[in-house]
Amino acid sequence: MHIDEVPQEGNATLGGQRKAMYAVGADGRYTIVQSRGWEAEEAVTTQAVEAFQRLAHEALRRAREGLSSPLEYHMYRGRMDLALLAQTTGLWRWRIRRHFRPAVFARLKTVLLMRYAEALGISVDQLRAVP
């Protein structure tokens, strides 16, 4: 990659940050050049962000319809999946899946709610509700 090939396309997912890239100058020597971002990178990052947003959106709809507990929504909103939430909380997956049932979730003890809240970086009150 030549210095003048370093992409400067203003990647929105970088939030105005620039990243360092190695590129070859006119003298054939490598230097570090700041890049404002690249179309390809923006496309795939946006795709990954949107995948979680879609999951969170569907979980939110289910929670509002009373088909799922707020926990499922907050998990996806925190960009986690079942495997990661299980690792972070130290709970079995089947147990977490059970807690996706609104009736079960409503009866959860505060200790367990606190464990979820801690893993997701939110308060217990936030965990209990959906927007």
Added chain:
Amino acid sequence: MQFEHRHAAHCESGTVSALLRHHDIEVSEAMAFGLASALAFAYLPFIKVAGLPLISYRMPPKAILKGVQAQLGVRLRCETFRDAARGMARLDELLGRGQPVGLQTSVYWLPYFPPDMRFHFNAHNLVVYEKQGDDYLISDPVFETPVRSAAADLQKARFARGLLAPHGLLYYPERIAPPRDLRRAVLGAIRRTTRIMLHAPLPFIGVRGIRLLARRIGKLAQSRDPDHAALFIGHHVRMQEEIGTGGGGFRFIYASFLQEAGERLGNAALPELAAEMTAVGDHWREFALAAARMCRGRTAMDFARLENLLLEAAAREEIFFRALAACKA
């Protein structure tokens, strides 16, 4: 504390280079990366990241910490903690002694990262060099300027769980030995990298791993779930191009290492090989652009074309690493 911040392409090599520079050992990021034999390729379908297989263009996290110690004769002291409070107290103690400290963290909990880049990736490295009130001043190598984080956020980032959990890992140079023979170090590092790329006994590592992934992507054409196929392709490109790869899946950093090593050893063959490596990196970028456009629907999805681009990448890498293995520095 005075700490010179320098913008780097990759977090682990940037962190190690910055810590050593603070102790007056000038090792560029590219040299740290190359000497640690950090370049690789791995496609591990049985390890899942957010439900998708692990694809990596470099050796696993901490390989650079270990490799730099082996090749440069410096000793990094590494500590992990069961108890978060003790891990934070130890950090404060070292900072109080004027010792900048390298940390392994989860990107998701670091408040200064742009929201779209905050994923649960647990092996991000950075340097903390000062505490001001409740805030830590951080030299994060992949950011242009120094940043800061509140103690509570940094603690969460250090003690995140899941794949590659950091367990509060902190490290700092402990003993600095006189530098070893650079020629031997470079030769040894290159030999390790060519062995991994060409002769790993496992089919998902090195050039064979690229071919395996190529065939896997070719087979996505028969997938009944086009959304998943698009996510798979996008995930692959992210592993290759997103923050900390310097673009081209670390191939350009490695080229920079070959160039610098060649100049310092007065070897004419290495800079020529660096130019070859650059061409390989450019090919990876071509693949990334084609794949990214397809998975956003800007061009029609064409798995056969992606498979061919990957097979070509594998062929080019094979030629390149054979030439590198034959090079006598």
